[in-house]
Amino acid sequence: MDVITSDNKPIIQVKELVKKFGSFTAVDHISFEVNKGEIFGFLGANGAGKTTAIRMLCGLLEPTSGALKVAGFDGYHQREAIKRNIGYMSQKFSLYEDLTVYENFRLYAGIYGIPRKERIKKTDELLKKLNLEESRNKLVAGLPLGWKQKLAFSLALFHQPAVVFLDEPSGGVDPLTRRTFWDLIYEVAHQGITIFVTTHYMDEAEYCNRVAIMSEGKIVALDTPLALKEQYHADSMDGVFLKIARNKE
Amino acid sequence: MRTILYLLQKEFIQVFRNKAMLPIIFIMPLVQMLVLVFAATMELKKVDITVVDLDLSETSTRLTSKLEASSFFHLTRAQLSPAETDQLLLKGTADVVVTFPHGFEQDLKRNDEASVQILVDAINGSAAELSNAYLQTVIGSYNMKIRAEMMGVPKFTPPQQVSVIPSYWYNPELNFKYYMAPGVLVILVTIIGLFLSSLNLVREKEMGTIEQLNVTPIKKYHFIIGKMMPFLIIALLDLTFGLLVAKLVFGLPFRGNILTLYIFTSLYLFLVMSLGLFVSAISDTQQQVLFVSFFFMIVFIIMSGLFTPVESMPVWAQNLDKINPVYYLIRIIRNVVLKGSGLFDMTRELISLSLYGLTMFSLAVWRYRKTV
Numbered sequence: 001m002d003v004i005t006s007d008n009k010p011i012i013q014v015k016e017l018v019k020k021f022g023s024f025t026a027v028d029h030i031s032f033e034v035n036k037g038e039i040f041g042f043l044g045a046n047g048a049g050k051t052t053a054i055r056m057l058c059g060l061l062e063p064t065s066g067a068l069k070v071a072g073f074d075g076y077h078q079r080e081a082i083k084r085n086i087g088y089m090s091q092k093f094s095l096y097e098d099l100t101v102y103e104n105f106r107l108y109a110g111i112y113g114i115p116r117k118e119r120i121k122k123t124d125e126l127l128k129k130l131n132l133e134e135s136r137n138k139l140v141a142g143l144p145l146g147w148k149q150k151l152a153f154s155l156a157l158f159h160q161p162a163v164v165f166l167d168e169p170s171g172g173v174d175p176l177t178r179r180t181f182w183d184l185i186y187e188v189a190h191q192g193i194t195i196f197v198t199t200h201y202m203d204e205a206e207y208c209n210r211v212a213i214m215s216e217g218k219i220v221a222l223d224t225p226l227a228l229k230e231q232y233h234a235d236s237m238d239g240v241f242l243k244i245a246r247n248k249e
Numbered sequence: 250m251r252t253i254l255y256l257l258q259k260e261f262i263q264v265f266r267n268k269a270m271l272p273i274i275f276i277m278p279l280v281q282m283l284v285l286v287f288a289a290t291m292e293l294k295k296v297d298i299t300v301v302d303l304d305l306s307e308t309s310t311r312l313t314s315k316l317e318a319s320s321f322f323h324l325t326r327a328q329l330s331p332a333e334t335d336q337l338l339l340k341g342t343a344d345v346v347v348t349f350p351h352g353f354e355q356d357l358k359r360n361d362e363a364s365v366q367i368l369v370d371a372i373n374g375s376a377a378e379l380s381n382a383y384l385q386t387v388i389g390s391y392n393m394k395i396r397a398e399m400m401g402v403p404k405f406t407p408p409q410q411v412s413v414i415p416s417y418w419y420n421p422e423l424n425f426k427y428y429m430a431p432g433v434l435v436i437l438v439t440i441i442g443l444f445l446s447s448l449n450l451v452r453e454k455e456m457g458t459i460e461q462l463n464v465t466p467i468k469k470y471h472f473i474i475g476k477m478m479p480f481l482i483i484a485l486l487d488l489t490f491g492l493l494v495a496k497l498v499f500g501l502p503f504r505g506n507i508l509t510l511y512i513f514t515s516l517y518l519f520l521v522m523s524l525g526l527f528v529s530a531i532s533d534t535q536q537q538v539l540f541v542s543f544f545f546m547i548v549f550i551i552m553s554g555l556f557t558p559v560e561s562m563p564v565w566a567q568n569l570d571k572i573n574p575v576y577y578l579i580r581i582i583r584n585v586v587l588k589g590s591g592l593f594d595m596t597r598e599l600i601s602l603s604l605y606g607l608t609m610f611s612l613a614v615w616r617y618r619k620t621v
Binding site: 055062079081083084086090092093094095097098099103107108111112 | 251259
């Protein structure tokens with residue numbers, strides 16, 4: 001499953017990417033690159049086009065025009081190859097609620113073709129790490145939301161993808177759970193896995209290596225949080241975002 | 250291939266974890282077999298006949314007793330005016346009213362002929378025709394008898410007569426249940442095949458779980474087969490269960506090879522499930538799937554020859570039946586069960602069903618999109 005990419009070569013390359021739904025342009029000529037091992041944040045208000053963009057990157061949507069490469073594969077003709085090399089955590093919890101924690105692991109490991117021995121070993125490790133050992137044979141439906149999200153995150157990583165896409169991963173959970181969730185994200189990034197995360201929480205943007213701010217389908221700013229704060233003379237990402245919003249008016 | 254096994258494991262766990270499933274699997278076939286087979290009968294029994302004998306002669310009384318002796322009629326005698334007779338039919342108290350007018354016997358003796366009035370409630374046309382034909386037969390044979398008596402020939406035998414001795418094959422007792430039971434079995438497997446698998450797929454769309462699957466490198470045909478197999482097995486289980494009920498309750502004779510039956514039923518299920526999954530591939534909600542599947546099922550069943558013979562439909566409708574899966578299976582299953590037809594007696598059906606199934610399966614796989 002490992003993808004051979006040299007460290008200086010970007011793992012996601014997007015050029016002039018467009019997605020139209022009828023006459024509505026959800027994503028309007030966006031271009032950016034994401035390097036291996038980076039935590040790349042995609043910021044924007046609801047309806048700015050973040051989810052549409054992430055779905056194209058995951059091979060769930062066909063782009064209208066523009067160039068798109070993920071892990072070296074083309075977003076038009078090699079979508080299934082992209083899928084083999086990425087993990088995805090949807091905005092809406094989408095694991096099987098009527099299966100147990102373990103059964104969900106078994107199913108997805110099976111789909112990705114992970115051998116049985118490896119699956120059993122990894123499942124045990126992960127459940128231990130997430131403190132979910134006791135819930136191993138419980139139905140997912142009965143778990144608290146924070147746990148479900150941790151579970152979905154670990155499952156997105158189970159097959160050791162090169163890139164993980166997280167679509168508003170910490171929506172609806174308390175700040176403490178969010179904090180521990182980001183600890184998990186850092187840990188994964190240290191292992192060299194690229195993280196692509198969308199959010200509308202500005203404090204989360206501070207945790208990213210670089211952020212792109214989207215508004216009405218366009219990328220209006222892209223840099224490290226530090227550089228953006230300097231550029232907009234703000235002391236937080238919240239301030240940056242507000243200034244960008246005001247400039248537009 | 251291993252992916253399919255994991256998918257099947259998942260589907261089976263989910264199906265049996267669903268508390269509504271077990272009643273569907275075991276109670277539905279029982280109710281269908283016990284209720285439908287008895288209820289959906291075309292046999293005419295106990296036609297309510299009212300005899301208005303205004304003559305009260307020996308001839309009319311004897312004819313009335315003849316009618317009464319038939320198990321076909323449930324006879325009531327009454328003295329009514331013509332207006333009251335109308336009311337009787339209008340209210341539905343009687344299906345047939347036979348009136349012997351005043352002077353019936355006298356006419357017969359004097360003029361060599363007499364009239365009897367027969368009024369039949371013909372809302373159900375075929376039942377009316379049958380009752381009338383039966384009445385005519387009874388009256389006709391009575392006619393011969395009294396003629397013979399009146400002419401004074403002790404043993405009247407017509408000099409030349411073609412005698413017809415029918416021999417009913419495959420269902421010698423003309424037991425209607427033998428005809429209906431296999432058909433009801435078809436409805437049973439159709440409901441399971443058409444609805445359970447297609448609702449299951451579209452439910453994943455509604456729950457959003459399909460998105461997580463779509464972002465994996467899962468093959469489309471793996472996914473579709475995974476949705477099919479559990480319900481194919483459940484449907485075959487139900488077929489077995491239904492056959493047992495038919496055998497034990499109706500004493501349905503089983504003349505054919507059971508394997509032939511399972512081969513054809515599996516092919517049929519492959520076809521209708523593909524059809525159902527095609528519908529759910531193009532739908533977004535369970536409601537849409539239900540409506541479309543219902544539409545097809547009703548049309549298929551009514552045109553299938555389950556209740557009415559296909560041969561009496563207009564030619565264009567008969568041609569339309571060539572794409573009706575239910576029509577195929579009902580004919581096949583009746584042939585296998587009652588005639589004992591084998592696989593090679595129905596190679597044409599075998600080929601048609603296979604090709605049709607493969608086409609629909611390809612359509613379902615093609616139309617199922619891993620993109621949103």
